[in-house]
Every structure is written in C-alpha cells, then in structure tokens.
Amino acid sequence: AQSVxxxxxxITVSEGASLELRCNYSYGxxxxxxxxxxxxxxxxxxxxxxxxxxxxxxxxxGFEAEFKRSQSSFNLRKPSVHWSDAAEYFCAVGAGGxxxxxxxxxxxxxxxx
Amino acid sequence: xxxxxQTPKFRILKIGQSMTxxxxxxxxxxxxxxxxxxPGMGLKLIYYSVGAGITDKGEVPNGYNVSRSTxxxxxxxxxxxxxxxxSVYFCASSSGGKTxxxxxxxxxxxxxxx
Numbered sequence: 522a523q524s525v526x527x528x529x530x531x532i533t534v535s536e537g538a539s540l541e542l543r544c545n546y547s548y549g550x551x552x553x554x555x556x557x558x559x560x561x562x563x564x565x566x567x568x569x570x571x572x573x574x575x576x577x578x579x580x581x582x583g584f585e586a587e588f589k590r591s592q593s594s595f596n597l598r599k600p601s602v603h604w605s606d607a608a609e610y611f612c613a614v615g616a617g618g619x620x621x622x623x624x625x626x627x628x629x630x631x632x633x634x
Numbered sequence: 635x636x637x638x639x640q641t642p643k644f645r646i647l648k649i650g651q652s653m654t655x656x657x658x659x660x661x662x663x664x665x666x667x668x669x670x671x672x673p674g675m676g677l678k679l680i681y682y683s684v685g686a687g688i689t690d691k692g693e694v695p696n697g698y699n700v701s702r703s704t705x706x707x708x709x710x711x712x713x714x715x716x717x718x719x720x721s722v723y724f725c726a727s728s729s730g731g732k733t734x735x736x737x738x739x740x741x742x743x744x745x746x747x748x
Contacts, residue, residue, distance in 0.1 A: 530674070555736050564638075564724060564739035565677075611676065613736075620665060620684055621692070622737060626676035 523548040523616045527625035534602050535633045542597040542628050544612030553615035554595040555622065556586055560608045568610075571595065582606070607632045636660050640725050640740035647715040647747045655710040655743050657725030665728040666708040667737065668692075668700065670721040677724065683708055715747045 524547045534540055546552055553572040557565040569580025576588040586597045595612060612625040641656045659666065664685045669677040669692075679692030683702040697719060699711040708727075712719060722744050726737035 553736075557739075562742075564741040565726075565737075566739070567736050570736050615736075621667070621679060621682060624669075624677040626674060 523552060523614045523623050525612050525614050525623055525625040527610075527612055527628050529628045530626070531629045531631070533631040533633060536604050537601050540597075540599045540602045540606070540630070542610050542612075542630070544595045544597065544625060545593050546595065546612075546614045547593065548614060548616055550616070551590070554586075554588060555613040555615070556580065556584070556595075556597050557611045557613060557624075558582075558608050559611065559627075565611060568597070602630075602632055604632045604634065606630060638725055638727055638738050638740035640723075640743050642743060643741070644744045645746070647712075647745065649715060649717065649747060651715050652711070652713050653715070653745075655712070655723055655725075655745075657708045657710065657740060658706050659708075659725075659727040659738070660706065661727060661729065661738065662705060663727035663729050663738070664705065665730075666702065667726045667728075668698075668708070668710045669724045669726065670694065671724060671742075672721050680710065680723075712745075717747050719745065720747045721745060 526545045555570045556568040559565045571578045571588045609627045609629045611627045613622040615622045638659045667682040668680040678694045681700040683689045724742050725740040729735045
C-alpha cells in the first residue's frame with residue numbers, strides 16, 4: 522500500500538524568502554502525486570499534481586514541485602513567500618489501481634513579516 | 635458552479651445523539667469520499683463511494699454509516715455520538731477513477747461532541 526511522509530510538522534519563513542516543503546512517498550510504481558493547501562477554517566485546495574511527463578510541474582499561486590523517482594520525493598517550492606501563503610500544506614499520493622488518495626499529516630507554514 | 639457543498643458548517647452534539655452530515659456535488663462526479671481531520675493527524679478516510687448504490691469502508695469507519703442513492707449526494711450518518719468523533723469532517727469528490735484527477739473538497743463541518 523502507498524504511504525506519504527511529510528517530515529516537517531511546522532516551518533517558519535520570513536516574507537520574501539524561498540520555501541521548500543518536503544514530501545516522501547512509498548509506492549512500487551510511478552504514483553500520482555498531489556499538493557493541497559488548506560487556509561485556516563477552509564477546505565483543501567489543489568495546488569498542483571503530477572502523474573506523468575515533465576518531472577517539474579507548475580501550480581497555482583506561484584508554486585512548483587519536482588518529482589524525483591530516485592529519492593521517492595515530490596517537494597514543493599516557491600521562490601518568494603508572501604504572507605498570504607501561511608497555511609497548512611498536504612502532500613497526497615494515489616496508486617494507479619486505487620480509487621483513494623493517501624494524505625500526509627501536513628506541514629504548517631508560518632510566514633513572518 | 636457550487637462544487638462540493640457541506641452542511642452544516644458547525645454542530646455541537648451531546649453524547650449519544652445522532653446526526654447526518656450532508657454532502658452534495660454538482661459536477662456529476664462518480665467518486666465521493668468522507669474524511670475526518672484531527673490536529674496533527676492529517677486526513678483519515680471514513681467511507682467512499684465509486685458511484686450511486688456503491689459504498690465501501692475506509693480506514694476509520696466505526697461509528698459511521700453512509701448511503702449513496704444519487705450521484706449528487708453522499709450523506710454521512712453518525713449514530714450514538716461519542717467524544718472521539720469530535721473532528722472536522724470533509725467531503726470530497728473526483729471526476730475520474732484511479733485517483734488521477736485528484737479531489738475537489740467541500741469547506742468542512744466542524745463537529746463537537748460533549
């Protein structure tokens with residue numbers, strides 16, 4: 522069965538600094554990978570997804586993620602963080618034969634002015 | 635386009651009471667899901683459905699029931715509420731099978747059992 526690990530529970534960055542959130546997955550074949558963002562009191566919004574092709578994928582709000590098969594990783598990046606990016610971020614993985622996504626436990630991002 | 639609509643947004647229940655959390659989607663998605671979210675624990679799948687009349691258990695189904703009589707609606711029933719069911723509940727839907735398309739989430743129902 523597939524699984525997802527987000528090693529960082531909480532990350533704090535200054536506004537304007539770069540950001541990288543880590544995600545590692547466990548699955549035997551090429552998985553479908555997703556990043557979602559959850560603002561306080563809100564539902565989850567899809568930032569970006571990968572399922573084949575170019576390993577660097579672009580998403581909404583200036584985010585990008587890179588799929589690295591050799592490292593079983595799908596890290597989320599943003600070159601310059603804005604205060605409005607403060608939220609919780611979830612990585613999720615889907616296997617080709619499953620109807621269900623498995624979510625990581627999330628990384629909470631705090632942005633200092 | 636409303637997407638996935640959940641009602642109510644907030645609810646306080648007493649121990650032993652029952653309630654139904656409503657979920658409706660207007661995107662004609664076949665796949666629908668119920669998750670619960672607890673602090674630091676991520677999202678845990680309660681039940682899911684791959685089409686009208688078809689439901690299946692997720693990882694934490696105890697204490698809950700679901701039905702799927704139409705494509706649009708996927709209500710979650712709590713029988714004999716317990717404090718352990720205090721959580722935020724999210725409904726989600728998906729257009730395609732095999733998870734390729736990701737999910738569209740509702741805005742959640744915050745439930746407190748006292």
